[in-house]
Amino acid sequence: xxxxxxxxxxxxxxxxxxxxxxxxxxxxxxxxxxxxxxxxxxxxxxxxxxxxxxxxxxxxxxxxxxxxxxxxxxxxxxxxxxxxxxxxxxxxxxxxxxxxxxxxxxxxxxxxxxxxxxxxxxxxxxxxxxxxxxxxxxxxxxxxxxxxxxxxxxxxxxxxxxxxxxxxxxxxxxxxxxxxxxxxxxxxxxxxxxxxxxxxxxxxxxxxxxxxxxxxxxxxxxxxxxxxxxxxxxxxxxxxxxxxxxxx
Amino acid sequence: xxxxxxxxxxxxxxxxxxxxxxxxxxxxxxxxxxxxxxxxxxxxxxxxxxxxxxxxxxxxxxxxxxxxxxxxxxxxxxxxxxxxxxxxxxxxxxxxxxxxxxxxxxxxxxxxxxxxxxxxxxxxxxxxxxxxxxxxxxxxxxxxxxxxxxxxxxxxxxxxxxxxxxxxxxxxxxxxxxxxxxxxxxxxxxxxxxxxxxxxxxxxxxxxxxxxxxxxxxxxxxxxxxxxxxxxxxxxxxxxxxxxxxxx
Numbered sequence: 001x002x003x004x005x006x007x008x009x010x011x012x013x014x015x016x017x018x019x020x021x022x023x024x025x026x027x028x029x030x031x032x033x034x035x036x037x038x039x040x041x042x043x044x045x046x047x048x049x050x051x052x053x054x055x056x057x058x059x060x061x062x063x064x065x066x067x068x069x070x071x072x073x074x075x076x077x078x079x080x081x082x083x084x085x086x087x088x089x090x091x092x093x094x095x096x097x098x099x100x101x102x103x104x105x106x107x108x109x110x111x112x113x114x115x116x117x118x119x120x121x122x123x124x125x126x127x128x129x130x131x132x133x134x135x136x137x138x139x140x141x142x143x144x145x146x147x148x149x150x151x152x153x154x155x156x157x158x159x160x161x162x163x164x165x166x167x168x169x170x171x172x173x174x175x176x177x178x179x180x181x182x183x184x185x186x187x188x189x190x191x192x193x194x195x196x197x198x199x200x201x202x203x204x205x206x207x208x209x210x211x212x213x214x215x216x217x218x219x220x221x222x223x224x225x226x227x228x229x230x231x232x233x234x235x236x237x238x239x240x241x242x243x244x245x246x247x248x
Numbered sequence: 249x250x251x252x253x254x255x256x257x258x259x260x261x262x263x264x265x266x267x268x269x270x271x272x273x274x275x276x277x278x279x280x281x282x283x284x285x286x287x288x289x290x291x292x293x294x295x296x297x298x299x300x301x302x303x304x305x306x307x308x309x310x311x312x313x314x315x316x317x318x319x320x321x322x323x324x325x326x327x328x329x330x331x332x333x334x335x336x337x338x339x340x341x342x343x344x345x346x347x348x349x350x351x352x353x354x355x356x357x358x359x360x361x362x363x364x365x366x367x368x369x370x371x372x373x374x375x376x377x378x379x380x381x382x383x384x385x386x387x388x389x390x391x392x393x394x395x396x397x398x399x400x401x402x403x404x405x406x407x408x409x410x411x412x413x414x415x416x417x418x419x420x421x422x423x424x425x426x427x428x429x430x431x432x433x434x435x436x437x438x439x440x441x442x443x444x445x446x447x448x449x450x451x452x453x454x455x456x457x458x459x460x461x462x463x464x465x466x467x468x469x470x471x472x473x474x475x476x477x478x479x480x481x482x483x484x485x486x487x488x489x490x491x492x493x494x495x496x
Contacts, residue, residue, distance in 0.1 A: 014464070044273070188323055
């Protein structure tokens with residue numbers, strides 16, 4: 001089975017104004033990676049209807065899965081549901097099961113129009129459970145629409161995991177060294193050329209004024225990843241480079 | 249003067265794999281906002297040449313300013329400089345001043361081909377200072393190319409601030425309340441409709457199982473922002489909603 005490719009769309013002015021530090025992207029990247037789904041693209045966009053519709057339509061035709069976060073609450077700036085419906089050219093309809101869940105969660109005096117709007121989903125969509133605060137997400141075709149609040153988004157992702165088709169997860173190894181990346185570059189280039197099936201990343205860090213480097217190898221075959229890790233260490237040790245291995 | 253609109257392109261497999269939590273976006277968003285430049289779009293893309301070139305070309309024709317982070321180091325996966333040159337259809341050339349800076353920073357035995365590659369920039373580009381580790385960024389037309397390591401990126405941004413044209417900064421006020429957003433929605437919708445020139449955002453939080461809400465007002469005119477803050481408080485107080493104001 002081929003590896004599935006995913007795109008994340010983070011919707012919200014609060015991320016682009018710098019008010020909120022997004023953490024959903026990293027959480028989704030790791031969770032998808034553990035399933036064997038590669039996150040290959042992310043968009044961060046404003047609460048702007050034209051932009052949300054266009055970005056969803058582009059993403060759903062280019063990637064196997066699209067995950068959105070944000071914009072499905074009760075207020076005027078929550079426009080994601082209407083935009084997804086527009087992207088799929090279907091109406092928004094009141095979902096009986098979603099309404100039942102909101103009724104179970106909110107006492108009668110709290111069931112105002114704004115809150116009940118959260119029972120509206122695009123026609124043909126399937127609910128995504130929200131065990132935290134009842135108001136569901138939904139998925140339609142290959143687009144999964146989730147809340148922006150991290151705890152709710154994570155609970156929703158737990159519900160949809162079983163709906164996602166995926167290949168076995170990628171194998172990863174990470175090697176750390178205190179040697180700056182400029183001293184490793186020639187060997188890394190040679191090893192990457194020899195093993196094109198492995199994604200070999202080189203990431204510099206700076207702590208206390210000193211550079212160190214993490215080397216990350218990712219691939220579908222564990223044996224290839226191990227071979228690349230071995231090759232790098234064997235070729236760099238004669239140059240006086242020492243390693244510690246962080247994760248297997 | 250009209251407000252300038254900016255796009256950020258974060259380049260790096262390590263962000264999309266979840267290995268690294270990006271913090272550059274929020275830092276840039278705030279720093280641009282303080283200058284009066286609105287960050288309106290961000291892309292997070294892989295170290296893939298076609299994707300980098302296409303994203304830069306789209307962004308530079310749609311936004312006043314484009315800022316990239318990542319991919320300008322010495323290793324095989326640092327492809328941003330070549331991609332920017334390709335996007336502008338100019339060659340990459342060795343820059344004499346960049347070479348001088350690298351020679352001043354690295355002793356002769358450290359000046360290998362990989363490191364000296366960091367003196368290569370697209371023809372016609374202008375250097376961006378890197379007081380942390382010498383290897384410069386550069387800007388060409390409206391595209392500013394910076395390192396991915398946060399301390400270096402921040403130092404580079406300090407250098408380019410004076411090159412950016414901008415209107416006065418937006419005015420912002422934030423109001424917090426322990427009332428969940430569903431109880432505020434109708435009033436917020438009415439106020440937003442009455443004051444379309446103000447961007448009124450409503451952001452739910454969950455802490456200790458309780459929802460609270462932050463309301464953020466942003467606009468070009470301080471008087472409008474103040475008026476909207478007043479309107480919201482006057483209309484919601486009769487409903488029993490209490491506020492604390494965080495920032496002015």
